[in-house]
Amino acid sequence: MKRFTVTGRNVGFRCLRCGTEATPLANGSVRNHCPACLWSLHVDVHPGDRASDCGAPLEPVAVRPHPRKGFVVVHRCTGCGAVRENRAAADDPVQPDDRDLLIRLTARPAP
Template identity: 55%
Template sequence: MSRTAQNQGFTCENCTTSVMPLSNGSYRNHCPTCLCSKHVDIRPGDRASACHGMMRPQHVERRRGKGLVLVHRCVACGFVRPNRVADDPVQGDNIDAIITLMASGR
């Protein structure tokens, strides 16, 4: 699958936000408003998962070389995947939602 085909906008199935693709050369894999994702990959970018369950943010970690990382868990199958926080001038992640998640201690 080409990089352009992987970096597509979408409508968040959790909060219905219209999400634009990232403009910084990276991929968007979660909603910048509610921070939810969707279980569509087995390996990042392959779109090979048959699950398609909602991935809810569980907690935030700071990783060397990657910055803040959201850790998502699929509500359907329990799959866990870390995703970098999107730093995008057009539609960046909701910092208030990230701070709330960090403060919750989950």
């Protein structure tokens, strides 16, 4: 049975962790983590495809500067332990990622 329908639409979501209503990114990209707490969900194999069956929360464990992407958030899945990197949305004009949280996580060593 198919659990997710891939529509290709860029929609927002409500964070399951803190309840924040996250809007799609102003630049048209899919927002893949909560701007307030940076938690995400393990629903993608590749960003935006919703092809993963895991579905467990992804914990933000570190943030690091990336030469082309600005900052990336390192997420670790609380269900299957997968580690993934997602571009941070620190420069989104509508709903940017929490800067203090990004800075705090930057100081932590990557897993």
